[in-house]
Amino acid sequence: MKSRFAAIAIGAVSVMALAGCSATAQGDGDGGGDAFAPQDVRMIVPFAAGGGSDVSGRAIASGLEEATGSTVTVENREGGSGAVGYSHFLAQQGNGNYLLAAETALLALPLTTDVGFSYESFTPIMKLGDDYTLVVAPGDSRFDTCTDVVDAAKSDGVVAAVSGTVSLDEVVFTLIEKDQDITFDRVPFEGGSEVIAGLLGGTVEVGSLNPSEVLGQLESGDLKALCALSEERYEYAELADIPTAKEQGIDVAFAQFRGFIAPGGISEEAKQFWIDAAKEFAESEAYTAYIEENLMQANAAYGDEFADYLAENSAALEAVVGK
Template sequence: MNMKLNGVMMGAAMTLIAALPLTSVAGQDDYPPKTLSFVAPSGAGGGWDLTIRTVAKTLKDTGLVEANMPITNRPGGGGAVNLAYMQTQKGSDKLISVYSPPILLTHLTGASKYSYQDTTPLARLITDYGAFVVSKDSKYTSINEVMEALKQDPKSVKVGGTSAAGSMDHIQFLLIAKAAGVPNLRQIDYISFQDGGAVAQVLGGHVDLISTGLGDVAQLVESGNLRALAQTASKRVGEGEVAKIPTVKEQGIDATFENWRGLFAPKDMPDYAVTYWHTTLKEMVETPEWAEARKRNGWDAAYQNGEDFSKFLAQTNEQYKAILAEIFKN
């Protein structure tokens, strides 16, 4: 009887072991794998691309992560294309993507049925700010000149950005325009260049102004290829030529806009991977290498762990909902 009972118990135990997810048995002890997948949900050269590449370089340079971290660019829909792809990777411990306000805005505007709640928020890393730049030969020398032109004719200024219409680059410009007293916001021409080609468009004279992230264009402002009319922080930030860019508030427009950026994994990332990234990213943001990258790009420190970041996202989602209702009210 005892031998029979032991056999039954052993068989039940083997069945239970076979039913356990392989990732929780094999993945926990040898995590991270040799190759991770880091994703920028945009074309090369934009703010998401710069951020995720800076994260990968810092993790590698500091020795915090030894795995390979190739960068994939998956543009489209202001981040919506990649967000939809992430839904096919639920439970993955390898995929990490960078996002910012569009992960909320694309859902609120109906451009995507998915939102931050369909991901695993890992950490908020930095705050960038909006910047409004023109070619060095542009007739516009201040943001107020742009706003005055729009007051006279909302079709007189063509605005470009790398996010989709109704998403971040578009919304940050409309917020400033509304604060400046520009009417007929819906009539302003906004052209999306999600392949990262916005800079070429303004340099070629195809658009008059780019609404973008300050970190995205810092080097081009430093080189003199682009002239920044204003940025959206409450104070001057960065160094060199970037530190000379006036805020919109300095120019009499009472508004600010924060472009926070953070890292997200697919929904249901295993606990061991979430714990690993919480620890590793907290260590990363405390390194001199990360501090130097922030300074170079004009980013402010804004670290939050996954739990605090999730709370921030819920609060910010409600704020953006109110902003959109105000901008687009009849």
């Protein structure tokens, strides 16, 4: 599955080459000494404002500001299902003043698209936790369960929204297709907020969204949850009544991780600085609030442990969406 955004991503790397050289020359901002001192820190969000990645990036930036006393400015660099933002970030090689709010696209893009990076191109700092998704439909939909969706896909077809061609949505719908021997008609959007608009506007019939993105619409009745693509039912009161896909005979559960990374080639001092700041953030009320408000599963990992998780998760993804 080759993305039509491949040329954009590769072009972005080329255009940013001089910027990357500048960033490398600027280095970690430690003035040549042993101590790393962050300067003009940028948190790149490779998706549009309003979605789960944007919420994650802003929460992390705020938490790191509290932990370090530094200003962390959030930049949304959307396009190419995340490829534009990741390619811009690749050009910051060696610059410890750049961070990126990472998720499944970090692993899926290199497996499905001709981009110039993989997860090994960057420096893993922190995995905050796991974010499962819900399959949702408009409140007046003909579907009440995910079984209804599967049955319809076998007969007259179902139009499904995906927030990018290599997103978590794409992964879970592919897993459902393989498990149930069906095919969805996909309509790609750039982010979760656009998927919600497509559902409410009748452009698509079903979507896969993180609970934090869609809770308001579920509570208002504008949208309804058909199943949760999680191992077990949520313990959060707002979601506890939603059956899992497995309860409905669909053997699919897959979580998107939320975390942040630094560019490749940064100094050990810069890497340790951000890991220490991440651990301080994880002990804060702000971290607990982020996890609970976004209905996630807390499961933090740092540095090399996060890198091991990425390697294992990439191998699992390759079996599903690999080239």
